[in-house]
Amino acid sequence: MTGDNPDVPDLSTTVGSLKLKNPVTVASGTFGYGQEFQEFYDPSILGAVFLKGLTTRPRTGNETPRLVETPSGLINSIGLQNIGIDEFVQSKWRELEKIDSAICANLSGDTIDEFVELASKACTVPIIRALEVNISCPNIKAGGVEFGRSPAAAREITRRVVEISKVPVLVKLTPNVTDVVEIAAAVMEAGAAGVTLVNTFLAMAIDIERRKPVLTNIMGGLSGPCIKPIAVRMVWQVYKALKCPILGMGGIMTGADALEFILAGASAISIGTANFVNPTAGPDILAEISEYCEPHGVKSIAELVGAAHAA
Ligand SMILES: Cc1cc2nc3c(=O)[nH]c(=O)nc-3n(C[C@H](O)[C@H](O)[C@H](O)COP(=O)(O)O)c2cc1C
Numbered sequence: 001m002t003g004d005n006p007d008v009p010d011l012s013t014t015v016g017s018l019k020l021k022n023p024v025t026v027a028s029g030t031f032g033y034g035q036e037f038q039e040f041y042d043p044s045i046l047g048a049v050f051l052k053g054l055t056t057r058p059r060t061g062n063e064t065p066r067l068v069e070t071p072s073g074l075i076n077s078i079g080l081q082n083i084g085i086d087e088f089v090q091s092k093w094r095e096l097e098k099i100d101s102a103i104c105a106n107l108s109g110d111t112i113d114e115f116v117e118l119a120s121k122a123c124t125v126p127i128i129r130a131l132e133v134n135i136s137c138p139n140i141k142a143g144g145v146e147f148g149r150s151p152a153a154a155r156e157i158t159r160r161v162v163e164i165s166k167v168p169v170l171v172k173l174t175p176n177v178t179d180v181v182e183i184a185a186a187v188m189e190a191g192a193a194g195v196t197l198v199n200t201f202l203a204m205a206i207d208i209e210r211r212k213p214v215l216t217n218i219m220g221g222l223s224g225p226c227i228k229p230i231a232v233r234m235v236w237q238v239y240k241a242l243k244c245p246i247l248g249m250g251g252i253m254t255g256a257d258a259l260e261f262i263l264a265g266a267s268a269i270s271i272g273t274a275n276f277v278n279p280t281a282g283p284d285i286l287a288e289i290s291e292y293c294e295p296h297g298v299k300s301i302a303e304l305v306g307a308a309h310a311a
Helices: 085-090 092-096 112-122 145-149 151-164 180-189 225-242 255-264 281-296
Strands: 013-015 018-020 024-026 048-050 067-070 073-076 102-107 128-134 169-172 194-197 201-203 220-223 246-248 268-271
Touching (some): 073 225, 102 112, 112 128, 128 151, 180 225, 194 225, 220 225, 225 255, 246 255, 255 268, 268 281
Parallel strands (some): 024 048, 048 102, 102 128, 128 169, 169 194, 246 268
Antiparallel strands (some): 013 018, 067 073, 201 220
């Protein structure tokens, strides 16, 4: 229970050294730069906001069509369309100053040196509370997913970024590997504050009239409810093996979904595709988690983290 009110469960949590007022965050690429949802609710209610991925130069992304709906999911090949780190550092961040939530930058480089450049620039922005290093984007050709598939490359990027970062570093892993524990272990050894699990699953769809792939990029990343059971399984495996801090995501639509991730081992969760379906998913899921606590005798969210592993 919180110190102020003994009847209110303590929802505060930590992902490594990143302190959050509650475990509900929004996932990179699904919440813009924090402004886009303000007509629906004040993002200050969230534990954290993970900004759209930033690259060293502005990107227009891949050619359309770059989104396709599937039963229970979405395949995207946006290709990291973004304003670029320099515009963000010079001016864009000021639009986020009033948001009383942990603002976290998501970074995507094509080379290790680019990741280091992005991290050092992002750290000059006073409101940035953590860096999320995306070594898992399936939609860019150089680097990208290749870094996330090699333990040695993942370790090296993490080590170099942690060395120069002034804030906690989370590393966002790809699920498109045989053994996600091996990659998680590598980045944790290299000094990551925690891992973000998971990014999207490599996928494609075919237009049977045109007899061609639907996406111009051919393949994209699958997200949404269809990936949830696999994402929960990965959080479970990493927590069981490493007991490391985990930000869990993948198809979370409801408070019950979020609680599955927390019980599997995530100390905070992110809402991605659900933001497109229900723009108030953030506050709704936060309320549902809170409502679960009292009837289940839960005084603090920390009691639930990894609780499904108890013998
Ligand atoms: C349209 C779209 C854009 C995304 N852009 C990024 C991005 O820029 N950086 C990143 O790390 N993840 C990105 N992601 C991945 C999400 O942050 C999240 O890891 C993934 O969608 C799984 O969660 P979900 O099933 O709740 O959407 C994107 C996802 C979608 C659907």
